């Protein structure tokens with residue numbers, strides 16, 4: 001009997017496994033694949049982390065805890081996991097992106113600077129900005145390296161005694177008063193509690209418990225562009241991470257070149273799929289709108305990407321996370337922390353999952369991430 005079994009060892013599960021092992025719990029992590037891998041939500045080499053959180057000020061304490069935990073993980077693993085680049089939220093002054101980030105900055109005392117279009121272009125020469133747009137600049141934003149983060153969490157968890165079973169799929173779950181029984185492709189496992197961190201596969205796992213939740217899996221594509229000339233204006237150091245509200249509630253984002261080209265994509269606007277049915281090939285229809293927006297805002301990038309990839313979002317109805325113990329299966333802690341913006345928080349969410357499963361009080365208020373809010 002394990003204290004806790006963590007199902008899914010991507011961004012969230014690997015972090016949960018580490019924090020459970022660090023607390024001395026008898027813990028096993030199980031994954032169908034061998035994380036990090038390219039079939040879920042946590043590949044593509046870079047992720048944005050930002051503090052002046054446009055989505056809602058209530059995310060700020062969580063991201064602050066995540067920054068501290070990433071930094072501790074970096075120190076413990078000796079692996080570089082984060083690069084500070086600063087961040088730029090660009091759009092119309094009253095748009096959701098800039099005004100949301102400004103509200104978080106105001107409410108949580110985050111040091112930001114507001115620039116007009118000319119100010120943005122003179123600060124960041126690679127950018128071409130529409131007249132009337134404004135840019136909110138924050139210093140603490142930057143880039144996380146997601147595959148390395150997973151590797152670091154798993155390696156340290158193993159070092160602390162966690163068992164890891166990759167290439168092992170959970171096929172069925174049965175929960176009772178004394179715990180959960182997991183039927184896997186490598187045999188049965190019993191645990192007092194489980195952390196369910198199965199990303200785009202979560203609906204399948206919830207169905208094993210007869211629990212349903214409205215989760216939508218959305219196909220996304222990302223693209224890497226070389227610079228068209230020899231300049232270094234697209235590199236980290238010259239360009240911040242950026243998000244641009246180019247039309248109301250439509251967001252394009254880019255991550256500066258850290259050695260493999262400028263990375264760009266469109267946030268949401270993808271097809272609803274399943275991890276089985278999704279087309280994992282990038283098509284011309286995927287590339288064309290990203291090329292157009294890149295040409296418009298970052299004209300020194302090459303006209304076509306050198307590489308593209310398909311990735312998956314798992315969206316809740318309100319695009320906020322679920323981090324909660326399930327009412328109908330009280331031995332199960334569910335982590336559905338995606339909706340396209342979850343990675344940056346993984347180091348903090350893993351810690352909260354450990355607290356929830358070991359009956360500690362979570363150090364942060366997670367009431368707004370309750371599963372019950374959709375009832």
Ligand SMILES: Cc1cc2nc3c(=O)[nH]c(=O)nc-3n(C[C@H](O)[C@H](O)[C@H](O)COP(=O)(O)OP(=O)(O)OC[C@H]3O[C@@H](n4cnc5c(N)ncnc54)[C@H](O)[C@@H]3O)c2cc1C
Pocket residue numbers: 007008009010011012013030031032033035039040041042043044046047048049168169170171197198199200201205220221222265311312313335336337338339340341342343344345
């Ligand atoms: C294109 C793209 C860009 C993004 N950009 C950002 C960003 O810039 N900043 C940010 O903060 N967030 C970003 N996100 C969101 C972020 O990447 C996700 O929130 C995060 O990766 C979700 O991790 P996860 O652990 O929930 O899922 P995953 O990493 O997909 O892990 C789920 C794991 O569960 C395993 N699994 C599934 N079913 C079973 C089973 N039956 N048995 C055993 N194992 C199973 C899978 O093999 C997988 O390893 C982005 C996402 C995408 C797709």
